[in-house]
Amino acid sequence: MRTAxxxxxxxxxxxxxxxxxxxxxxxxxxxxxxxQEFPDRFINVGVAExxxxxxxxxxxxxxxxxxxxxxxxxxxxxxLEQVRNDVCYHNANVKIVAVGGGLxxxxxxxxxxxxxxxxxxxxxxxxxxxxxxxxxxAVLATRAIAKWPxxxxxxxxxxxxxxxxxxxxxFQIGKAIVVRExxxxxxxxxxxxxxxxxxxxxRLAQQGIQAKVLSMHTLKPLDTEAVLxxxxxxxxxxxxxxxxIIGGLGSAVVEAxxxxxxxxxxxxxxxxxxxxxKEIGGQEYLKHINGLSxxxxxxxxxxxxxxLGAKICRSS
Amino acid sequence: xxxxxxxxxxxxxxxxxxxxxxxxxxxxxHVGSCLSIADLLAALYDGVLHVDxxxxxxxxxxxxxxxxxxxxxxxxxxxxxxxxxPKEWLExxxxxxxxxxxxxxxxxxxxxxxxxxxxxxxxxxxxGMAIAGKRDGQDYRVFVLLSDGECDEGSTWEAALFAPHHHxxxxxxxxxxxxxxxxxxxxxxxxxxxxxxxxxxxxxAVQEINGHDFGQIDDALKRxxxxxxxxxxxxxHTIKGKGVSFMENQLAWHYKSPDDEQxxxxxxxxxVSE
Numbered sequence: 107m108r109t110a111x112x113x114x115x116x117x118x119x120x121x122x123x124x125x126x127x128x129x130x131x132x133x134x135x136x137x138x139x140x141x142q143e144f145p146d147r148f149i150n151v152g153v154a155e156x157x158x159x160x161x162x163x164x165x166x167x168x169x170x171x172x173x174x175x176x177x178x179x180x181x182x183x184x185x186l187e188q189v190r191n192d193v194c195y196h197n198a199n200v201k202i203v204a205v206g207g208g209l210x211x212x213x214x215x216x217x218x219x220x221x222x223x224x225x226x227x228x229x230x231x232x233x234x235x236x237x238x239x240x241x242x243x244a245v246l247a248t249r250a251i252a253k254w255p256x257x258x259x260x261x262x263x264x265x266x267x268x269x270x271x272x273x274x275x276x277f278q279i280g281k282a283i284v285v286r287e288x289x290x291x292x293x294x295x296x297x298x299x300x301x302x303x304x305x306x307x308x309r310l311a312q313q314g315i316q317a318k319v320l321s322m323h324t325l326k327p328l329d330t331e332a333v334l335x336x337x338x339x340x341x342x343x344x345x346x347x348x349x350x351i352i353g354g355l356g357s358a359v360v361e362a363x364x365x366x367x368x369x370x371x372x373x374x375x376x377x378x379x380x381x382x383x384k385e386i387g388g389q390e391y392l393k394h395i396n397g398l399s400x401x402x403x404x405x406x407x408x409x410x411x412x413x414l415g416a417k418i419c420r421s422s
Numbered sequence: 423x424x425x426x427x428x429x430x431x432x433x434x435x436x437x438x439x440x441x442x443x444x445x446x447x448x449x450x451x452h453v454g455s456c457l458s459i460a461d462l463l464a465a466l467y468d469g470v471l472h473v474d475x476x477x478x479x480x481x482x483x484x485x486x487x488x489x490x491x492x493x494x495x496x497x498x499x500x501x502x503x504x505x506x507x508p509k510e511w512l513e514x515x516x517x518x519x520x521x522x523x524x525x526x527x528x529x530x531x532x533x534x535x536x537x538x539x540x541x542x543x544x545x546x547x548x549x550g551m552a553i554a555g556k557r558d559g560q561d562y563r564v565f566v567l568l569s570d571g572e573c574d575e576g577s578t579w580e581a582a583l584f585a586p587h588h589h590x591x592x593x594x595x596x597x598x599x600x601x602x603x604x605x606x607x608x609x610x611x612x613x614x615x616x617x618x619x620x621x622x623x624x625x626x627a628v629q630e631i632n633g634h635d636f637g638q639i640d641d642a643l644k645r646x647x648x649x650x651x652x653x654x655x656x657x658x659h660t661i662k663g664k665g666v667s668f669m670e671n672q673l674a675w676h677y678k679s680p681d682d683e684q685x686x687x688x689x690x691x692x693x694v695s696e
Contacts, residue, residue: 146557149588157546157580164550167536168558187540188577192547195537196528 107244107262107298108136108205114248115173116140119147124169125252128162130155130176132205137175155180159188159200166198171252178206178220182227182259193257194232200258201251202227207237207261207297208348209378209396212388220261221378224296225353227259228326234279235325237261239300240270243323246277254279263298270301270321280324282332288316291411292336295346296322296355299398303346306403315411322355330362337363342372342414344407348398351377374410376403426469430636433503434464438665439694440499440512445679448516450524454663454675456496458600458633459567462658463500465639466565475505478532484562485551487536489544490569490598494526497534506533542575544568545595549581552593552653563646565594571603574612579624586625591647594654595626598633600662602673618657626655633658666691 116139119125126147127140133150141148151158155176162172174181181202182189193200204220211218227235234254238244244262251258275283285300286307295303300321307317318340320332336343345356356375363371378396385395393399397406437460445453467473472484488497495515502509514520521530525539535551538544548566555562572578585593599617601608608614618628627648631638639658646654662676663669666688680688689695 149553151584152580154580154584156542156577157549157584160543160546160577160581161550161553161584163536164547164552165554166550167547168551168554170554188543188546191537191540192543 107238107241107267108265110241110244111203111248111260111262112136112140114245115252116143118249118252119144122171122252124171126165126170126172128158128172128174130158130174130180132176132180155185156188159185160192162200163188163192163196163198166200167196171199171201173201173203175203175205178204178211178218179223182220182223186226190230194230197232197256199256201260202258203260203262205262206264208263208299209383209389209392210264210298212392213386215386216382219383221348222350222353223259223261224325224347224349224355225357228353228358230257232257233326234258235261236279236323237297237325238323239295239297239321240267242269242271242274243277243283243321246274247323250277250279261297267298268301270304277323280327280329282329283321283323284318285321286317286319288318288340290316290340291342291344291407292318292320292340293344293346293407294320294322294333294336294355294359296325297348299346299348299393302393302398302400302403305400306407309400309404310407313408315408317407325355325358328358328362330366333359333362334366334368337366337368337371342374342411344374344376344410346376346398346403348393349377350380351375352380372414374406376406426640427636430461430464430468430640433468433500434460435692435694436503437464437496437499438692439689440502441495442666442680442685442688444495444499444512444515446681446685447513449679450495450516451677451679452492452495453679454602454669454672455490455493455569455600457664457666457669458660458662459493459496459598460664461634461636462567462596462598462639463496465636465643467500467504469640470643471565472562473533475533478506482560482562485535485548485564487538487544487548487564487566488526489538489566490541490572491525491538493569493598494522494524497526498522498531501531501533504533507531541569541572542577545578545581546584548593549584549590552585552590553588555592556588556590563592563594565596567596567598569603570597570599570601570608570614573597573614573617574603582621582624582626585653589651590653591649591651594646594656596656596658598660599657600660602662602671602676604676606673621655621657625652627652628655628657630657630659633660634664
């Protein structure tokens with residue numbers, strides 16, 4: 107996803123002279139082409155994320171569209187107050203990009219697991235939160251946020267994520283993408299876990315459960331219409347995220363359900379427990395341990411669906 | 423020069439008068455922090471900053487950032503005196519439904535560039551504005567007024583490292599070195615000395631001045647940048663609560679607001695009518 111991001115950002119920067127890129131001394135073998143082509147619109151600020159975010163605000167208040175780029179929690183939590191007071195309060199045109207969303211940095215350990223970022227970024231007033239599901243969505247998301255006014259958070263995976271979309275989907279900030287149709291349950295995924303979710307849906311079909319899959323690439327503003335449609339058209343919703351079970355996609359969907367007039371819904375939230383990873387291992391291993399492998403998702407959905415049984419009765 | 427001295431002095435007096443009334447009316451804190459920067463602000467807004475109250479968003483204007491956002495009453499006062507907004511707004515300082523918050527806010531307030539309040543944010547934002555100006559070939563300058571307590575923040579020194587590396591000679595940091603921070607003297611809490619040496623070591627061209635001597639303030643502000651390709655740092659030795667005998671050098675006046683009698687006495691000392 108990071109390669110898709112930087113190539114797209116270069117494409118955007120060719121068309122829009124306001125676009126700058128700031129990095130916190132990270133981006134080796136990724137951001138060099140941008141620096142090469144736009145040396146006057148690139149700064150490596152050093153290992154200083156608070157400063158990077160403050161500088162980005164100063165540039166944005168001077169008319170620039172500024173992307174800040176670092177890994178995991180460095181461009182968000184390390185400088186959270188600058189994100190809140192400087193970027194968000196001033197509604198500054200700063201786009202915060204984190205590489206390594208979720209468990210992408212696997213065996214590097216818990217400092218490099220971005221597993222609370224969506225919850226925290228989502229609570230910031232004025233912030234738009236986007237987590238593309240595959241490299242195709244990463245391209246489309248980058249183009250979209252480059253034109254989207256105000257603060258944005260773009261949560262990327264890392265490198266080598268499988269492609270989910272066979273053709274380029276219609277991508278709009280705040281509009282979920284229907285990746286797969288199905289009439290029994292709706293699986294809503296955000297970020298790179300979309301691939302596993304789609305794979306799980308294929309397996310569920312073999313068991314006779316038809317799962318609709320939504321890529322909820324924008325957590326904020328949330329596509330509440332898509333949530334409402336899921337409640338009305340299928341028997342249950344299962345949210346899937348590579349993020350703490352607290353405050354992310356599942357919570358956003360629940361928040362939406364509390365204000366939607368949908369007459370109740372059956373919902374299950376899949377995510378990471380409220381705990382630091384105790385195990386060491388790669389992203390797939392850690393996902394497996396936390397029930398987010400294809401099999402893990404499949405099993406939970408299958409049991410949940412069956413437990414609903416004939417008792418499912420929704421008021422329309 | 424005499425004329426300018428008188429003009430600065432008169433503006434500083436108005437700032438102090440407004441600050442006393444504003445903090446009194448709102449029962450607000452930070453009067454000491456406002457009084458220590460009154461003379462610096464008067465000199466800045468009366469003849470140094472290229473700003474225009476009729477065009478607060480003029481692209482080529484000099485930028486002024488109050489990084490010590492708690493000193494905002496003094497900035498609101500000077501902006502009102504210079505005609506950026508009506509003086510009546512000052513009466514709404516920290517009032518229910520008012521326009522002016524107790525830490526500086528730019529929202530809806532002409533002349534305020536940036537909202538601050540948490541320390542250690544302003545210099546980085548100033549760096550961003552300064553490097554934008556440099557790379558866009560614009561001539562504006564960026565002045566950032568910091569507190570001494572704010573020099574405890576690591577983020578201040580991140581920005582202090584950045585500016586010389588990028589040769590931001592359009593950036594001027596002014597440190598209001600009144601020697602008293604939130605919970606004690608700077609010496610007791612976290613000694614900054616040698617403060618000028620620290621800024622020099624980071625690559626800034628530094629000048630120390632008496633922050634209440636209009637001649638020295640004016641001289642320093644008019645000579646920036648002190649060196650080509652280097653950011654300038656003015657360490658202004660000031661007195662917290664300057665101008666009101668019972669507030670000077672008193673930690674308590676970081677928090678207290680003058681009551682009726684104290685207001686009367688303070689105004690009398692300044693020689694202004696109620």
